Amino acid sequence: MTAVQTPAAEARAPGSRPRRRGSMGATPAFWLFMGPFLAGLVVFVYLPIAWSFVLSFNRAQNTVQPREFVGLQNYIDLLMPGPFLDSLWTFTIFAAIIVPLTFVLALLLAVLLNQITVARAFFRSAFFLPTACSYVVASLVWKLSIFNGVRFGLANQVLSVFGVENIAWLSSVSPPWYWLVIATVRLWLQLGFYIILFLAGLQRISPELYEAAYVDGAKAGWQTFRHITLPQLRTTSVAVLLLNLVAAYQAFDEFYNLLGNSSLARPPLVYLYYTAQGNQDYGHGSAGAMILAALIVLVTLVQNRVYGFGRPEA
Amino acid sequence: MKQSSVAGTAARYAALVVATVLFLLPFYLMLRNAFATDKEITGVDWTIFPSSLRWGNIGEVFEETSGGFARSLFNSAFIAVAQTAGTVLLSSMAGYALARIPFRYATPIFYAVLLTLMVPPAVTFVPSFIIVSRLGWVNSYQGIIVPVLFSGFTAFLFRQYFLNFPRELEEAGRIDGLGYFGVFWRIVVPNSLSFFAAISVITVVHSWNQFLWPLVVGQEQDMWTVQVSLSTLMTAQTINLHQVFMAALISIVPLVLVFVFLQRYLVQGVAESGIKG
Numbered sequence: 001m002t003a004v005q006t007p008a009a010e011a012r013a014p015g016s017r018p019r020r021r022g023s024m025g026a027t028p029a030f031w032l033f034m035g036p037f038l039a040g041l042v043v044f045v046y047l048p049i050a051w052s053f054v055l056s057f058n059r060a061q062n063t064v065q066p067r068e069f070v071g072l073q074n075y076i077d078l079l080m081p082g083p084f085l086d087s088l089w090t091f092t093i094f095a096a097i098i099v100p101l102t103f104v105l106a107l108l109l110a111v112l113l114n115q116i117t118v119a120r121a122f123f124r125s126a127f128f129l130p131t132a133c134s135y136v137v138a139s140l141v142w143k144l145s146i147f148n149g150v151r152f153g154l155a156n157q158v159l160s161v162f163g164v165e166n167i168a169w170l171s172s173v174s175p176p177w178y179w180l181v182i183a184t185v186r187l188w189l190q191l192g193f194y195i196i197l198f199l200a201g202l203q204r205i206s207p208e209l210y211e212a213a214y215v216d217g218a219k220a221g222w223q224t225f226r227h228i229t230l231p232q233l234r235t236t237s238v239a240v241l242l243l244n245l246v247a248a249y250q251a252f253d254e255f256y257n258l259l260g261n262s263s264l265a266r267p268p269l270v271y272l273y274y275t276a277q278g279n280q281d282y283g284h285g286s287a288g289a290m291i292l293a294a295l296i297v298l299v300t301l302v303q304n305r306v307y308g309f310g311r312p313e314a
Numbered sequence: 315m316k317q318s319s320v321a322g323t324a325a326r327y328a329a330l331v332v333a334t335v336l337f338l339l340p341f342y343l344m345l346r347n348a349f350a351t352d353k354e355i356t357g358v359d360w361t362i363f364p365s366s367l368r369w370g371n372i373g374e375v376f377e378e379t380s381g382g383f384a385r386s387l388f389n390s391a392f393i394a395v396a397q398t399a400g401t402v403l404l405s406s407m408a409g410y411a412l413a414r415i416p417f418r419y420a421t422p423i424f425y426a427v428l429l430t431l432m433v434p435p436a437v438t439f440v441p442s443f444i445i446v447s448r449l450g451w452v453n454s455y456q457g458i459i460v461p462v463l464f465s466g467f468t469a470f471l472f473r474q475y476f477l478n479f480p481r482e483l484e485e486a487g488r489i490d491g492l493g494y495f496g497v498f499w500r501i502v503v504p505n506s507l508s509f510f511a512a513i514s515v516i517t518v519v520h521s522w523n524q525f526l527w528p529l530v531v532g533q534e535q536d537m538w539t540v541q542v543s544l545s546t547l548m549t550a551q552t553i554n555l556h557q558v559f560m561a562a563l564i565s566i567v568p569l570v571l572v573f574v575f576l577q578r579y580l581v582q583g584v585a586e587s588g589i590k591g
Contacts, residue, residue, distance in 0.1 A: 052441035
């Protein structure tokens, strides 16, 4: 934990005993710096989870007090075939769409940006600007303008040029066009973020690697991309995939604003919102939160095993 | 790269230009619809831009919502400032303690912080709401602000940053008679302003755009943030399209300004948080 100290610093032994008038020792200083944060962490992170854990074994309709112990009933209710399991399935579909798309498009645009010299900053800013918008704003533009189901929606306007009938983008079940709406909202908002991560990764690759490859007769293009760029981007790629996956797991805003409480596509947090806030059922809401937290901890532990990513480097 | 042909370069720029048009398209739609009449928006034929810019639409948003939208803008601004100040203050001090102040139980405490990184706050919004309701903080500023101040992630970023802070500067401060508190405030903070700016900017953006937590805690209209307000406008029974788009446009102005003037810090913040995260 304690960082290595230089021998010169050792002589004055920083933080061993109070050495001067007015300066406090290490232990009081530690508490002064860490205390408020730690207290908040206990009250607003650990305590809620513990409380919810207890509540998840109780019937808690319209109350947040554990009064009626029901054992595992809430968990059983949720894990039986029904809306909660459906919501996990919705997340799976969503992740299967958004994660590969984001990865490929962000990498492609980052590579293109990295290869040009003129106006790179301009293009990067253009891709990054959507980050200024919230999911609510994006959903609003998507729902009321681009993918509005009536004639004046932009997508329908463009399609009408080709003689295509109006498409009800958000309510059509087959084909499920709503996935197109949902996925493009997120792509527009988050691509800029991942482009910046990939750009940073690309710029850390030593040019000498490419030069050596050219000397060995490799051609610029797919060959060097496949054998130099991709392997060198391994850490960045893993980070991008995981961040993206964890973000998709917490998807709420665009689903809530575009589809509401629709059985078409209701991801876990939307389901929990309508259970806990809508029906005031905090027992099932708590049990759901515990399951979601357990699942993500499990994924984190597994990926830590596999990649050693996010391990504290002391 | 070096031996890329003219055709290759042209193709790259063509692809980037197409992508840029797609990325900027939603901004165009917001501008166009915000300054138009509903008739122009819903017309059978697409109008590229409204025949005249209706600046009156700006005032209309504030009048038609009878001050509700103005109030939500104020709420968002207040929450963003308070949340950013609180987060940066608390996490920077915690990060400094973890990086630099020797303490017997520092390691278990560090792990208690790391453990919270595994579960994103949104996943546990139900437990957090339960505590807020026990405290009687539903529909209050503190209910929206305080529970999200204790970001283990931000504290972790600060710790990583302080581990690489030049020790010699701190030693010089010690020799001048400063304690931990003095070294932190007079030497470490003034020499880390760009890092503090990066974390602050990214926290402001995140706070302004957050939706789920303010929706859950700020239930009454007085406590709506601008995002909750927009969400309500767009799902209302009757929608005045130009008003909704004007409201959306107004809501992004502050952050677009942040982008234009503070992009350097924002990009730095994104790179820091993304890579470490």
